[in-house]
Amino acid sequence: MPSSAAVRSRSRADKFEDRRRELADAALLTLAELGYARTSLRTIADNTEFSHGLLHYYFADKIDLITYCVQRYKDACVQRYEGFVAEARTPAELAAACGNGLAATLADAPLMHRLWYDLRAQSLYEEAFRDDVAEIDGRLQDMIWRLVRGYAQLSGAEPTCSPSAAYAMFDGLFQQALQRYVAGSGTALDELRDNCRDLLPRLFV
Amino acid sequence: MPSSAAVRSRSRADKFEDRRRELADAALLTLAELGYARTSLRTIADNTEFSHGLLHYYFADKIDLITYCVQRYKDACVQRYEGFVAEARTPAELAAACGNGLAATLADAPLMHRLWYDLRAQSLYEEAFRDDVAEIDGRLQDMIWRLVRGYAQLSGAEPTCSPSAAYAMFDGLFQQALQRYVAGSGTALDELRDNCRDLLPRLFV
DNA sequence: CCCGATCTTGGACGGTTGTCAAGATTTTCC
DNA sequence: GGAAAATCTTGACAACCGTCCAAGATCGGG
Numbered sequence: 001m002p003s004s005a006a007v008r009s010r011s012r013a014d015k016f017e018d019r020r021r022e023l024a025d026a027a028l029l030t031l032a033e034l035g036y037a038r039t040s041l042r043t044i045a046d047n048t049e050f051s052h053g054l055l056h057y058y059f060a061d062k063i064d065l066i067t068y069c070v071q072r073y074k075d076a077c078v079q080r081y082e083g084f085v086a087e088a089r090t091p092a093e094l095a096a097a098c099g100n101g102l103a104a105t106l107a108d109a110p111l112m113h114r115l116w117y118d119l120r121a122q123s124l125y126e127e128a129f130r131d132d133v134a135e136i137d138g139r140l141q142d143m144i145w146r147l148v149r150g151y152a153q154l155s156g157a158e159p160t161c162s163p164s165a166a167y168a169m170f171d172g173l174f175q176q177a178l179q180r181y182v183a184g185s186g187t188a189l190d191e192l193r194d195n196c197r198d199l200l201p202r203l204f205v
Numbered sequence: 206m207p208s209s210a211a212v213r214s215r216s217r218a219d220k221f222e223d224r225r226r227e228l229a230d231a232a233l234l235t236l237a238e239l240g241y242a243r244t245s246l247r248t249i250a251d252n253t254e255f256s257h258g259l260l261h262y263y264f265a266d267k268i269d270l271i272t273y274c275v276q277r278y279k280d281a282c283v284q285r286y287e288g289f290v291a292e293a294r295t296p297a298e299l300a301a302a303c304g305n306g307l308a309a310t311l312a313d314a315p316l317m318h319r320l321w322y323d324l325r326a327q328s329l330y331e332e333a334f335r336d337d338v339a340e341i342d343g344r345l346q347d348m349i350w351r352l353v354r355g356y357a358q359l360s361g362a363e364p365t366c367s368p369s370a371a372y373a374m375f376d377g378l379f380q381q382a383l384q385r386y387v388a389g390s391g392t393a394l395d396e397l398r399d400n401c402r403d404l405l406p407r408l409f410v
Numbered sequence: 411c412c413c414g415a416t417c418t419t420g421g422a423c424g425g426t427t428g429t430c431a432a433g434a435t436t437t438t439c440c
Numbered sequence: 441g442g443a444a445a446a447t448c449t450t451g452a453c454a455a456c457c458g459t460c461c462a463a464g465a466t467c468g469g470g
Contacts, residue, residue: 019417035330037242040457051419053460062458114329121326124319124387125240134388164381165400172377176369182329183339195370202407224447245427256449258430267428 020058023048024072027065032111036118041065063128070119070132073112077136080105085147091155091201098147099196102170103189106177113178141167148203157204166203173199225263228253229277232270237316241323246270268333275324275334278317279341285310290352296360300405303352304398307375311382312394318383346372353408362409371408375401 027044034043041062045052059065085101088094106113116136123129145163152159159166177192232249239248246267250257264270290306293299311318321341328334350368357364364371382397 035327037327038330041459042457052458053420054418056459057417114326117329118326120384121319121323122240122242124323124384125243130388137384161400161403162396164396165378165403168377168381168400169374169404170377172373172375172380173370175377175380176373179325179329179342183335191367191369195366195373198366198370199374202410205407205410220446246429247427257428258450259448261429262447 016058020068021072023050023055023058024065024069027069028073028112028115031066031069032115035115036066036122063126066119067128067132070129070136073116073119074132074136074139076112077116077139080108085150088150088154091151094147094151094154095197095200096193098200099193102174102196103177103193106174106181106192107189110178110181113174114182117175117178137167140171144170147200151200152204155204159203160205161203169199170196221263225273226277228255228260228263229270229274232274233278233317233320236271236274237320240320241271241327268331271324272333272337275337275341278321278324279337279344281317282321282341282344285313290355293355293359296356296406299352299356299359300402301398303405304401307379307401308382308394308398311379311386311397315383315386318379319387322380322383342372345376349375352405356405356409360409364408365410366408374404378404 023044026048027039030044030047031039041055042052044065045055055065059068085094085097088097119129120133120137123133141163144167148159148163148166173192173195177188177195180188180191228249231253232244235249235252236244246260247257249270250260260270264273290299290302293302324334325338325342328338346368349372353364353368353371378397378400382393382400385393385396
């Protein structure tokens with residue numbers, strides 16, 4: 001049983017972490033709306049009930065804050081993607097579920113995905129983001145590869161491409177759909193559905 | 206025959222356009238090095254022999270300058286991509302040439318491609334860039350589709366996906382390769398070669 | 411209830427940004 | 441050659457940026 005002092009200190013540390021999370025989540029909303037290049041610490045604070053000075057009490061500097069935001073985003077992503085195509089009896093069902101799942105994911109939070117592609121582009125310039133971005137990419141690649149493995153099991157065939165190549169192609173389709181969706185295209189979601197449904201079987205020839 | 210006044214005025218207008226191009230090209234170098242979020246007009250001017258004030262003599266504002274830069278970049282792109290896989294006798298040859306061509310394109314100017322993905326992400330926030338970005342995307346899609354049509358002719362088969370889907374998948378592979386290349390991966394180019402070679406036949410099943 | 415630790419505020423700092431206008435310089439043309 | 445038009449420089453402007461800090465507010469344990 002922990003001493004009361006230990007309990008108190010842990011509770012204090014938790015409180016600190018809770019506020020960090022709260023501020024980071026608010027920052028994520030602002031980032032998703034404005035993009036990396038147009039988001040300042042003051043603007044972030046304006047979207048909270050706190051003053052801008054507080055951000056430097058909970059975060060060392062801007063890079064620290066945005067890095068933490070990216071990690072928060074990552075957690076939300078992984079949670080959202082876990083088993084998004086759980087039940088499917090036939091290969092065709094799984095391929096359709098894959099397209100539906102990705103289209104639903106896009107429609108659910110387009111601004112967050114926009115932010116993801118923004119930050120991933122920034123990581124090509126800002127080395128501080130690179131590791132976190134690579135980890136998210138890895139998780140998304142795993143998600144796609146679980147899908148491919150599932151298709152392999154249902155169809156009895158073996159995939160003929162690498163996990164990274166499969167992820168890259170799905171990601172290309174998703175990114176293009178996001179572009180059109182943000183631009184106001186009404187057919188972007190349907191096209192994404194169809195393209196994903198068609199892509200999955202192609203990975204086995 | 207044009208009057209001498211008309212010749213002079215055209216020559217003057219040309220001079221104006223020449224300097225605009227010169228300044229935009231210098232700006233492109235700076236943008237490619239630093240990225241959109243970190244590039245200021247003064248930094249751009251520092252990379253020329255002129256003062257920062259001159260930029261506002263040739264461009265209305267920053268958006269105008271960067272838009273013009275994107276159009277310049279587009280012209281360079283198209284010129285570079287025209288017929289980059291002209292000669293190929295068999296489908297397998299063409300598939301290999303496709304991978305080689307894209308890998309060579311990446312290795313030739315990685316920073317320019319990095320800038321392209323940065324600006325494309327920015328266009329999701331800045332409407333002013335959207336049309337120009339869409340036009341470049343269109344040209345790249347045409348380039349990919351010419352490749353697919355060429356493969357169709359050599360193999361006698363018909364493609365089973367849309368031009369935009371084909372472009373999106375190749376683009377996904379290219380973008381992933383760029384990420385790894387910029388991060389210092391020594392195998393990124395080879396992987397891009399293999400993945401593109403494998404993707405092309407997949408579009409016909 | 412009070413005192414110290416913790417949390418929060420709001421202002422100030424040095425620096426940078428985009429923009430602009432007035433003046434200096436160069437070019438053009440009669 | 442000299443006036444007019446163009447090109448270019450320079451300095452200033454208000455606004456904004458990230459960062460820091462002194463002081464006030466709030467909280468929790470003794």
